[in-house]
Amino acid sequence: MDFIDEIVIKVKGGRGGDGCVSFRREKYVAKGGPDGGDGGNGGSVILKVDNNISTLFDLKHKKMYKAESGKQGRGKKMHGRNGKDIIINVPKGTLVIDYETGRIIGDLKENEEIFIAAKGGRGGWGNSHFATPSKRTPDYARQGTAGEEKTLKLELKLLADVGLVGLPNAGKSTLLSKVSAARPKISDYPFTTIVPNLGIVKYYDYKSFVIADIPGLIKGAHLGKGLGDRFLRHIERTKILVIMLSSQSADILSEYNVLMKELKEFGHGLDEKPKICVITKGDLIEGPSVLPDRIDGLEPLIISSVTGRGIKELIREIGVKLFEGENG
Numbered sequence: 001m002d003f004i005d006e007i008v009i010k011v012k013g014g015r016g017g018d019g020c021v022s023f024r025r026e027k028y029v030a031k032g033g034p035d036g037g038d039g040g041n042g043g044s045v046i047l048k049v050d051n052n053i054s055t056l057f058d059l060k061h062k063k064m065y066k067a068e069s070g071k072q073g074r075g076k077k078m079h080g081r082n083g084k085d086i087i088i089n090v091p092k093g094t095l096v097i098d099y100e101t102g103r104i105i106g107d108l109k110e111n112e113e114i115f116i117a118a119k120g121g122r123g124g125w126g127n128s129h130f131a132t133p134s135k136r137t138p139d140y141a142r143q144g145t146a147g148e149e150k151t152l153k154l155e156l157k158l159l160a161d162v163g164l165v166g167l168p169n170a171g172k173s174t175l176l177s178k179v180s181a182a183r184p185k186i187s188d189y190p191f192t193t194i195v196p197n198l199g200i201v202k203y204y205d206y207k208s209f210v211i212a213d214i215p216g217l218i219k220g221a222h223l224g225k226g227l228g229d230r231f232l233r234h235i236e237r238t239k240i241l242v243i244m245l246s247s248q249s250a251d252i253l254s255e256y257n258v259l260m261k262e263l264k265e266f267g268h269g270l271d272e273k274p275k276i277c278v279i280t281k282g283d284l285i286e287g288p289s290v291l292p293d294r295i296d297g298l299e300p301l302i303i304s305s306v307t308g309r310g311i312k313e314l315i316r317e318i319g320v321k322l323f324e325g326e327n328g
Protein backbone atom coordinates (compact mmCIF):
# COMPACT_ATOMS: atom_id res chain seq x y z
CA MET A 1 0.00 0.00 0.00
CA ASP A 2 1.20 3.37 -0.80
CA PHE A 3 1.10 5.21 2.44
CA ILE A 4 2.40 8.76 2.44
CA ASP A 5 1.93 10.87 5.54
CA GLU A 6 3.88 14.00 4.76
CA ILE A 7 3.96 16.18 1.71
CA VAL A 8 4.76 19.75 0.68
CA ILE A 9 2.63 21.51 -1.91
CA LYS A 10 2.23 24.99 -3.30
CA VAL A 11 -1.20 26.48 -3.61
CA LYS A 12 -2.25 29.62 -5.39
CA GLY A 13 -5.67 31.20 -5.69
CA GLY A 14 -6.74 32.50 -9.09
CA ARG A 15 -6.43 36.19 -9.85
CA GLY A 16 -9.57 38.27 -9.76
CA GLY A 17 -10.76 39.44 -13.17
CA ASP A 18 -10.37 43.13 -13.98
CA GLY A 19 -13.31 45.46 -14.00
CA CYS A 20 -14.37 46.68 -17.42
CA VAL A 21 -14.47 50.22 -18.80
CA SER A 22 -17.41 50.53 -21.14
CA PHE A 23 -20.15 53.04 -21.99
CA ARG A 24 -23.70 52.57 -23.08
CA ARG A 25 -24.16 53.04 -26.75
CA GLU A 26 -26.96 55.45 -27.34
CA LYS A 27 -28.10 57.20 -30.45
CA TYR A 28 -26.91 60.77 -30.75
CA VAL A 29 -24.80 60.52 -27.57
CA ALA A 30 -21.06 60.24 -28.00
CA LYS A 31 -20.55 58.57 -24.63
CA GLY A 32 -23.48 57.03 -22.81
CA GLY A 33 -23.37 56.26 -19.09
CA PRO A 34 -20.74 53.84 -17.85
CA ASP A 35 -21.79 50.17 -18.02
CA GLY A 36 -18.55 48.27 -17.41
CA GLY A 37 -19.19 45.09 -15.41
CA ASP A 38 -17.13 43.68 -12.56
CA GLY A 39 -14.44 41.09 -12.95
CA GLY A 40 -15.17 37.62 -11.60
CA ASN A 41 -13.50 36.36 -8.41
CA GLY A 42 -10.53 34.06 -8.71
CA GLY A 43 -11.06 30.43 -7.78
CA SER A 44 -9.72 29.14 -4.47
CA VAL A 45 -7.69 26.07 -3.66
CA ILE A 46 -9.66 24.06 -1.13
CA LEU A 47 -8.72 21.00 0.90
CA LYS A 48 -11.57 18.63 1.62
CA VAL A 49 -11.68 15.53 3.79
CA ASP A 50 -12.67 12.35 2.03
CA ASN A 51 -13.22 9.43 4.39
CA ASN A 52 -12.50 7.00 1.59
CA ILE A 53 -8.85 7.88 1.41
CA SER A 54 -6.29 7.11 4.04
CA THR A 55 -3.06 8.50 2.68
CA LEU A 56 -1.62 11.60 1.05
CA PHE A 57 -0.26 9.41 -1.73
CA ASP A 58 -2.42 10.92 -4.45
CA LEU A 59 -0.79 14.29 -3.86
CA LYS A 60 2.68 12.98 -4.37
CA HIS A 61 2.93 13.67 -8.05
CA LYS A 62 1.64 17.19 -8.16
CA LYS A 63 3.40 19.95 -6.32
CA MET A 64 1.58 23.06 -7.51
CA TYR A 65 -2.14 23.72 -7.43
CA LYS A 66 -3.28 26.90 -9.12
CA ALA A 67 -6.94 27.77 -9.28
CA GLU A 68 -8.48 29.45 -12.29
CA SER A 69 -8.52 33.24 -12.60
CA GLY A 70 -11.74 35.24 -12.74
CA LYS A 71 -12.75 36.56 -16.13
CA GLN A 72 -12.84 40.23 -17.01
CA GLY A 73 -16.03 42.17 -16.67
CA ARG A 74 -17.75 43.21 -19.88
CA GLY A 75 -20.02 45.91 -21.19
CA LYS A 76 -23.73 46.08 -20.36
CA LYS A 77 -22.70 45.56 -16.74
CA MET A 78 -21.91 41.93 -17.40
CA HIS A 79 -19.97 40.19 -14.66
CA GLY A 80 -16.93 38.20 -15.61
CA ARG A 81 -17.26 34.53 -14.71
CA ASN A 82 -15.73 33.42 -11.40
CA GLY A 83 -12.69 31.19 -11.64
CA LYS A 84 -13.28 27.54 -10.73
CA ASP A 85 -12.09 26.27 -7.35
CA ILE A 86 -9.67 23.41 -7.10
CA ILE A 87 -10.64 20.78 -4.56
CA ILE A 88 -7.90 18.59 -3.16
CA ASN A 89 -9.15 15.52 -1.33
CA VAL A 90 -7.24 14.66 1.81
CA PRO A 91 -7.61 11.95 4.46
CA LYS A 92 -9.17 12.62 7.82
CA GLY A 93 -6.50 13.65 10.31
CA THR A 94 -4.59 15.91 7.93
CA LEU A 95 -2.80 18.80 9.59
CA VAL A 96 -2.13 21.87 7.47
CA ILE A 97 1.10 23.62 8.31
CA ASP A 98 2.39 26.90 6.91
CA TYR A 99 5.74 25.84 5.54
CA GLU A 100 7.40 29.21 6.08
CA THR A 101 6.41 29.70 9.71
CA GLY A 102 5.89 26.09 10.78
CA ARG A 103 2.56 27.07 12.29
CA ILE A 104 -0.40 24.70 12.21
CA ILE A 105 -3.17 26.54 10.39
CA GLY A 106 -5.65 23.73 9.92
CA ASP A 107 -6.60 20.39 11.43
CA LEU A 108 -9.11 18.45 9.39
CA LYS A 109 -11.00 16.01 11.54
CA GLU A 110 -14.44 15.44 10.04
CA ASN A 111 -15.57 13.87 6.80
CA GLU A 112 -16.18 16.54 4.13
CA GLU A 113 -14.67 19.24 6.31
CA ILE A 114 -13.08 21.91 4.15
CA PHE A 115 -10.18 24.27 4.52
CA ILE A 116 -9.50 27.17 2.20
CA ALA A 117 -5.83 26.77 1.49
CA ALA A 118 -5.47 29.73 -0.88
CA LYS A 119 -8.27 32.16 -1.43
CA GLY A 120 -8.85 33.50 -4.89
CA GLY A 121 -8.39 37.21 -5.61
CA ARG A 122 -11.35 39.54 -5.82
CA GLY A 123 -12.76 40.73 -9.10
CA GLY A 124 -12.30 44.46 -9.76
CA TRP A 125 -15.25 46.82 -10.04
CA GLY A 126 -16.26 47.94 -13.48
CA ASN A 127 -16.53 51.62 -14.27
CA SER A 128 -20.28 51.58 -13.71
CA HIS A 129 -19.52 51.81 -9.98
CA PHE A 130 -17.60 55.01 -10.29
CA ALA A 131 -20.06 57.44 -11.83
CA THR A 132 -20.68 60.52 -9.69
CA PRO A 133 -22.73 63.64 -10.46
CA SER A 134 -19.51 65.50 -11.25
CA LYS A 135 -17.97 62.67 -13.26
CA ARG A 136 -20.63 60.95 -15.28
CA THR A 137 -18.31 59.09 -17.59
CA PRO A 138 -15.50 57.62 -15.51
CA ASP A 139 -12.94 56.01 -17.73
CA TYR A 140 -11.36 53.80 -15.16
CA ALA A 141 -12.17 50.50 -13.47
CA ARG A 142 -10.49 48.49 -10.77
CA GLN A 143 -8.10 45.66 -11.44
CA GLY A 144 -8.69 42.27 -9.88
CA THR A 145 -6.48 41.40 -6.93
CA ALA A 146 -3.99 38.58 -6.83
CA GLY A 147 -4.95 35.27 -5.25
CA GLU A 148 -3.29 34.06 -2.07
CA GLU A 149 -0.17 32.01 -2.50
CA LYS A 150 1.25 29.63 0.07
CA THR A 151 3.54 26.73 0.55
CA LEU A 152 1.92 24.14 2.77
CA LYS A 153 3.14 21.08 4.51
CA LEU A 154 0.42 18.51 4.92
CA GLU A 155 0.97 16.04 7.67
CA LEU A 156 -1.30 13.10 8.28
CA LYS A 157 -1.80 12.12 11.88
CA LEU A 158 -4.35 9.37 12.00
CA LEU A 159 -7.31 9.78 14.28
CA ALA A 160 -7.79 6.66 16.35
CA ASP A 161 -8.99 6.03 19.88
CA VAL A 162 -6.64 3.19 20.68
CA GLY A 163 -3.07 2.49 19.59
CA LEU A 164 -1.47 -0.95 19.56
CA VAL A 165 2.16 -0.87 20.62
CA GLY A 166 4.51 -3.81 20.67
CA LEU A 167 7.63 -5.38 19.32
CA PRO A 168 7.50 -6.90 15.86
CA ASN A 169 5.62 -10.21 15.87
CA ALA A 170 3.80 -9.48 19.11
CA GLY A 171 0.48 -10.16 17.41
CA LYS A 172 -0.80 -6.61 16.91
CA SER A 173 -2.18 -7.06 13.41
CA THR A 174 -3.66 -10.44 14.32
CA LEU A 175 -5.57 -8.81 17.17
CA LEU A 176 -6.81 -6.04 14.88
CA SER A 177 -8.09 -8.59 12.38
CA LYS A 178 -9.78 -10.51 15.19
CA VAL A 179 -11.71 -7.57 16.60
CA SER A 180 -12.48 -5.54 13.48
CA ALA A 181 -13.19 -5.96 9.80
CA ALA A 182 -9.69 -4.78 8.94
CA ARG A 183 -7.56 -7.33 7.09
CA PRO A 184 -3.97 -6.33 7.71
CA LYS A 185 -1.13 -8.51 6.56
CA ILE A 186 -0.09 -11.03 9.21
CA SER A 187 3.03 -13.08 9.13
CA ASP A 188 5.56 -14.92 11.16
CA TYR A 189 8.38 -12.51 10.45
CA PRO A 190 9.14 -9.13 12.00
CA PHE A 191 8.05 -5.90 10.32
CA THR A 192 5.18 -7.46 8.48
CA THR A 193 3.30 -4.25 9.07
CA ILE A 194 5.06 -1.38 7.38
CA VAL A 195 2.31 1.22 7.42
CA PRO A 196 -0.47 1.86 9.92
CA ASN A 197 -3.82 0.08 9.67
CA LEU A 198 -7.07 1.25 11.17
CA GLY A 199 -9.98 -0.91 12.27
CA ILE A 200 -13.35 -0.10 13.75
CA VAL A 201 -14.43 -2.14 16.75
CA LYS A 202 -18.11 -2.39 17.60
CA TYR A 203 -18.76 -1.92 21.27
CA TYR A 204 -22.17 -2.42 22.80
CA ASP A 205 -24.86 0.26 22.81
CA TYR A 206 -24.12 1.31 19.23
CA LYS A 207 -20.78 2.63 20.33
CA SER A 208 -17.63 1.89 18.49
CA PHE A 209 -13.99 2.87 18.59
CA VAL A 210 -11.08 2.96 16.19
CA ILE A 211 -7.89 0.97 16.73
CA ALA A 212 -4.62 1.81 15.03
CA ASP A 213 -2.13 -0.97 14.37
CA ILE A 214 1.33 0.38 13.62
CA PRO A 215 4.63 -1.25 12.68
CA GLY A 216 6.51 -2.94 15.53
CA LEU A 217 8.93 -0.97 17.66
CA ILE A 218 12.39 -2.17 18.59
CA LYS A 219 15.12 -0.95 20.88
CA GLY A 220 16.67 2.15 19.32
CA ALA A 221 13.57 2.93 17.24
CA HIS A 222 13.95 6.58 18.22
CA LEU A 223 17.42 6.46 16.65
CA GLY A 224 15.96 5.11 13.45
CA LYS A 225 16.37 1.39 14.11
CA GLY A 226 13.83 -0.84 12.42
CA LEU A 227 11.24 1.44 10.94
CA GLY A 228 12.17 3.84 13.69
CA ASP A 229 9.67 6.08 15.34
CA ARG A 230 8.33 7.26 12.03
CA PHE A 231 4.87 5.91 12.64
CA LEU A 232 4.48 6.86 16.28
CA ARG A 233 2.88 10.13 15.25
CA HIS A 234 -0.12 8.06 14.26
CA ILE A 235 -0.83 7.10 17.83
CA GLU A 236 -0.21 10.60 19.19
CA ARG A 237 -3.89 11.40 19.09
CA THR A 238 -5.13 8.16 20.61
CA LYS A 239 -6.70 8.20 24.04
CA ILE A 240 -5.22 4.94 25.24
CA LEU A 241 -2.47 2.53 24.29
CA VAL A 242 -2.57 -1.22 24.42
CA ILE A 243 0.93 -2.46 25.14
CA MET A 244 1.30 -5.91 23.63
CA LEU A 245 3.89 -8.32 24.95
CA SER A 246 4.34 -11.83 23.68
CA SER A 247 4.03 -14.69 26.14
CA GLN A 248 6.89 -16.21 24.16
CA SER A 249 9.26 -13.39 25.04
CA ALA A 250 12.31 -14.37 27.08
CA ASP A 251 11.88 -11.36 29.33
CA ILE A 252 8.50 -9.68 29.26
CA LEU A 253 9.38 -6.97 31.75
CA SER A 254 12.46 -5.79 29.93
CA GLU A 255 10.50 -5.88 26.68
CA TYR A 256 7.98 -3.59 28.32
CA ASN A 257 10.76 -1.27 29.39
CA VAL A 258 12.17 -1.14 25.87
CA LEU A 259 8.77 -0.10 24.54
CA MET A 260 8.29 2.52 27.23
CA LYS A 261 11.73 3.97 26.59
CA GLU A 262 10.97 4.36 22.90
CA LEU A 263 7.64 6.03 23.65
CA LYS A 264 9.32 8.39 26.08
CA GLU A 265 12.10 9.27 23.67
CA PHE A 266 9.55 10.06 21.01
CA GLY A 267 7.87 12.49 23.39
CA HIS A 268 4.51 14.15 22.73
CA GLY A 269 3.21 12.54 25.93
CA LEU A 270 3.02 9.06 24.46
CA ASP A 271 4.44 7.38 27.56
CA GLU A 272 1.92 9.19 29.74
CA LYS A 273 -1.19 7.94 27.99
CA PRO A 274 -3.46 5.55 29.87
CA LYS A 275 -2.32 2.01 29.14
CA ILE A 276 -3.60 -1.50 29.11
CA CYS A 277 -0.96 -4.22 29.26
CA VAL A 278 -1.66 -7.36 27.32
CA ILE A 279 0.24 -10.62 27.11
CA THR A 280 -0.41 -12.14 23.70
CA LYS A 281 -0.37 -15.68 22.38
CA GLY A 282 -1.90 -17.03 25.57
CA ASP A 283 -2.58 -20.33 23.78
CA LEU A 284 1.15 -20.99 23.60
CA ILE A 285 1.76 -20.75 27.32
CA GLU A 286 2.92 -24.15 28.57
CA GLY A 287 3.36 -25.56 32.00
CA PRO A 288 3.48 -23.55 35.19
CA SER A 289 3.26 -19.90 34.30
CA VAL A 290 6.19 -17.63 34.88
CA LEU A 291 4.40 -14.58 33.59
CA PRO A 292 4.67 -11.40 35.64
CA ASP A 293 1.50 -10.67 37.58
CA ARG A 294 2.18 -6.94 37.53
CA ILE A 295 3.71 -4.81 34.82
CA ASP A 296 4.38 -1.24 35.86
CA GLY A 297 1.72 -1.67 38.54
CA LEU A 298 -0.87 -2.92 36.06
CA GLU A 299 -2.31 -6.37 35.98
CA PRO A 300 -1.68 -7.75 32.50
CA LEU A 301 -4.52 -9.28 30.57
CA ILE A 302 -3.71 -12.57 28.87
CA ILE A 303 -5.23 -12.92 25.44
CA SER A 304 -5.12 -15.27 22.50
CA SER A 305 -6.23 -14.26 19.05
CA VAL A 306 -6.32 -17.97 18.20
CA THR A 307 -8.65 -19.25 20.92
CA GLY A 308 -10.30 -15.92 21.69
CA ARG A 309 -9.20 -16.00 25.29
CA GLY A 310 -9.33 -12.57 26.93
CA ILE A 311 -10.51 -10.76 23.79
CA LYS A 312 -13.95 -9.83 25.15
CA GLU A 313 -12.39 -8.68 28.40
CA LEU A 314 -9.92 -6.55 26.48
CA ILE A 315 -12.63 -4.85 24.45
CA ARG A 316 -14.62 -4.31 27.60
CA GLU A 317 -11.62 -2.75 29.36
CA ILE A 318 -10.92 -0.48 26.40
CA GLY A 319 -14.59 0.54 26.27
CA VAL A 320 -14.71 1.34 29.96
CA LYS A 321 -11.60 3.48 29.67
CA LEU A 322 -12.90 5.29 26.60
CA PHE A 323 -16.50 5.79 27.54
CA GLU A 324 -16.22 5.91 31.32
CA GLY A 325 -18.18 8.80 32.72
CA GLU A 326 -20.27 9.20 29.60
CA ASN A 327 -24.04 9.05 29.96
CA GLY A 328 -26.05 6.40 28.19
Ligand SMILES: Nc1nc2c(ncn2[C@@H]2O[C@H](COP(=O)(O)OP(=O)(O)OP(=O)(O)O)[C@@H](O)[C@H]2O)c(=O)[nH]1
Nearest residue numbers: 168169170171172173174187188191192193216305
Ligand atom coordinates in the same frame (compact mmCIF):
# COMPACT_ATOMS: atom_id res chain seq x y z
N1 LIG B 1 -0.37 -19.01 18.57
C1 LIG B 1 -0.65 -17.73 18.35
N2 LIG B 1 -0.03 -17.07 17.37
C2 LIG B 1 -0.33 -15.77 17.19
C3 LIG B 1 -1.28 -15.10 17.99
N3 LIG B 1 -1.35 -13.81 17.58
C4 LIG B 1 -0.50 -13.70 16.54
N4 LIG B 1 0.12 -14.88 16.29
C5 LIG B 1 1.13 -15.15 15.27
O1 LIG B 1 2.26 -14.32 15.48
C6 LIG B 1 2.85 -13.92 14.25
C7 LIG B 1 2.94 -12.42 14.19
O2 LIG B 1 1.66 -11.86 14.17
P1 LIG B 1 1.35 -10.40 13.63
O3 LIG B 1 -0.05 -10.09 13.99
O4 LIG B 1 1.76 -10.26 12.22
O5 LIG B 1 2.33 -9.57 14.54
P2 LIG B 1 2.59 -8.00 14.55
O6 LIG B 1 2.73 -7.59 15.97
O7 LIG B 1 1.52 -7.31 13.79
O8 LIG B 1 3.99 -7.89 13.84
P3 LIG B 1 4.65 -6.67 13.01
O9 LIG B 1 3.64 -6.24 12.03
O10 LIG B 1 5.83 -7.28 12.38
O11 LIG B 1 4.99 -5.64 14.01
C8 LIG B 1 1.95 -14.50 13.16
O12 LIG B 1 2.53 -15.71 12.71
C9 LIG B 1 0.66 -14.78 13.89
O13 LIG B 1 -0.08 -15.84 13.31
C10 LIG B 1 -1.92 -15.84 19.03
O14 LIG B 1 -2.76 -15.34 19.81
N5 LIG B 1 -1.56 -17.14 19.16
Ligand SMILES: [Mg+2]
Nearest residue numbers: 172173192193
Ligand atom coordinates in the same frame (compact mmCIF):
# COMPACT_ATOMS: atom_id res chain seq x y z
MG1 LIG C 1 1.66 -6.19 12.15
